[in-house]
Structure formats: structure tokens, C-alpha cells
Amino acid sequence: MPKRSEKRDTAKAEYVERRSRGEKVNLREFADALGVNYKTLRDWKRMDEWDEAVPPPPKRKRGGQPGNTNSKGKKNAAGSHPGAPPHNKNAEKDGAYSTVFFDGLTDEEKAMIEQTPLKSKAALEHEMKILKFRENKILLKIKEYEEAAEDALYVSSVLDMREPRGGKDGVKQTMGMYTKDSAFNRVMKLQEALYKIQGRIAKIADSLRMMEEFDIKIGLEKERLEILRMRATGIVETPDGEDGPDDLGDVEIEDEQPEESGEKP
Numbered sequence: 001m002p003k004r005s006e007k008r009d010t011a012k013a014e015y016v017e018r019r020s021r022g023e024k025v026n027l028r029e030f031a032d033a034l035g036v037n038y039k040t041l042r043d044w045k046r047m048d049e050w051d052e053a054v055p056p057p058p059k060r061k062r063g064g065q066p067g068n069t070n071s072k073g074k075k076n077a078a079g080s081h082p083g084a085p086p087h088n089k090n091a092e093k094d095g096a097y098s099t100v101f102f103d104g105l106t107d108e109e110k111a112m113i114e115q116t117p118l119k120s121k122a123a124l125e126h127e128m129k130i131l132k133f134r135e136n137k138i139l140l141k142i143k144e145y146e147e148a149a150e151d152a153l154y155v156s157s158v159l160d161m162r163e164p165r166g167g168k169d170g171v172k173q174t175m176g177m178y179t180k181d182s183a184f185n186r187v188m189k190l191q192e193a194l195y196k197i198q199g200r201i202a203k204i205a206d207s208l209r210m211m212e213e214f215d216i217k218i219g220l221e222k223e224r225l226e227i228l229r230m231r232a233t234g235i236v237e238t239p240d241g242e243d244g245p246d247d248l249g250d251v252e253i254e255d256e257q258p259e260e261s262g263e264k265p
Contacts, residue, residue, distance in 0.1 A: 005036075007034055007035075007036055008044050008048070010034075011030070011034055011036065011041065011044060012044065012045075012048050012050050012053070014030075015030070015045070015050050016050060016053050016054050019050075019051075019054040020054060020055055022057065027041055027042060027045070120211070121208070121211050124204050124207055124208055124211075125208070127204060128201065128204050128205070128208070131197055131200055131201050131204070132201065134197055135194065135197050135198065135201065138190050138193060138194045138197065139194070141186075141190055142187055142190050142191065142194070145183040145184075145186050145187045145190070146183070146187060148183040149183075150183070152182070152183050153180040153181065153182060154180060154181050154182075154183070154186060155178055155179070155180055156179050156180060156181045157178070157179040158176065158177070158178050158179075159176070159177040159178075
């Protein structure tokens with residue numbers, strides 16, 4: 001049996017150490033440095049499982065690593081700038097999904113929020129009014145587009161390409177790209193929005209109808225229970241201020257006396 005080469009274990013140890021440091025190892029250069037045949041070194045690597053012996057690299061945490069100075073001295077580096085002011089909206093685009101801070105609202109906005117109904121029926125009725133208003137606005141826009149000329153076009157988006165070093169932004173415009181819609185396409189989009197609103201209106205109307213039916217059932221049940229109570233107790237309650245057939249109040253009733261006539265018997 002051939003004797004195991006002393007360089008075999010040394011080569012594996014050096015290979016694992018270099019790979020642990022993140023270094024790439026060229027096997028041909030490594031074999032020449034050890035004075036070993038390239039094919040022999042490859043066989044040692046495969047049989048002794050060198051790559052399996054390399055420990056996995058440590059997991060990096062997100063963000064800057066300890067001791068990192070990449071942002072040192074820059075405008076928004078930690079400690080060099082107080083940061084954005086509270087409730088800032090620097091990243092706001094269209095405002096549809098902007099965060100609402102109550103202490104940043106105006107008096108009119110606060111009053112509107114305070115007047116918003118919270119009870120179920122009142123809230124549904126409030127939403128119904130808003131939906132009916134939106135439905136009417138969409139119907140008016142659909143009518144406007146349907147009466148427009150067939151070749152009428154409407155700008156839907158604008159993209160301006162500006163020179164990066166032309167002074168202030170917008171001073172020198174080099175290109176403008178515009179996307180336009182036809183009246184027909186706009187009617188189709190409005191019809192889709194209209195169907196959604198009308199579907200919501202139908203659901204609210206159904207909910208309000210169920211609430212009204214429930215209130216009627218509750219009223220009938222109360223009347224039924226009151227009738228059962230009167231039959232069981234024989235006591236009839238009358239509303240305040242109304243006298244029942246047996247309620248004579250404080251009226252004092254005197255016996256009628258025959259009138260005296262002028263003639264003596």
C-alpha cells in the first residue's frame with residue numbers, strides 16, 4: 001500500500017484556511033506552489049472533501065456593518081443632519097395613501113371628522129349619500145365623453161425628459177412624451193368604476209332594508225309581549241296625560257238632588 005503523502009493534509013489545511021477567508025484558490029497555481037501534480041491535487045480535493053470542510057461564511061446583518069464609514073461626512077449621515085421634520089410628506093405622490101396625523105389637521109378637517117356618524121345605520125346612510133354623489137358625477141362625465149367628437153383625444157399621462165445639467169430643473173426641456181386616451185376608452189373606464197359604485201349602493205340599500213325590517217320585528221314583538229302582560233295581570237297602562245276608562249282623577253262626584261219647586265205638596 002503506497003504511503004500517504006505528507007503534502008496531502010498540508011494542502012487541505014491551507015485550502016480550507018484560504019477559502020474561510022473568502023479567498024479564491026486556483027488549483028493549478030496551488031499545485032505548482034506545493035510541487036504536486038495538478039491531477040493528483042484534484043483527486044485529493046475530491047476524496048478528502050475539501051469544500052465540505054470549509055465553514056460557511058457568517059450571516060451579514062442588513063444595513064451598514066460594524067465599523068462601516070461609507071456615509072461618513074455625507075449630508076444625511078447619522079449625526080450630521082437632524083432628519084426629516086415630524087409629519088413630513090416628502091415622499092408623497094398623489095396623497096391617496098398618505099398617513100393622517102390628527103394633530104396636523106386643520107380646524108375644518110377636524111370638524112368634518114367629528115361630524116362623521118359612527119352608528120351603523122347613520123354611517124351607512126352617510127356612505128349612501130357620498131356614493132350617490134359620486135354616481136351622479138360619473139354619469140355626467142360619461143355623458144360628456146359620449147357627446148364628444150369621435151376623434152377627440154385626452155391626455156392621460158405626461159413624461160418630460162430634461163437635461164441633467166441645464167441649471168434649474170425644467171429650464172431646458174429636451175423631450176416630452178404624452179399618452180392619450182380616446183373618449184371611448186374613458187367611457188369604458190368610467191363604466192367600470194360606475195359598476196363598482198352601484199354594486200356598493202345595492203349592498204348598502206340591502207343592509208338598510210334589513211335594519212328597517214329588524215326594527216319592525218322588534219316593534220311587533222314588544223306589542224305582543226305587552227298584550228301577554230295585560231292578559232296575565234289585568235292591568236292596562238296608559239300614556240302619561242291620558243285618562244283611562246276607570247281613571248277619574250281627583251274629580252269629586254256628588255249625588256244629584258231633586259230641584260225644589262215653588263209649589264208645596
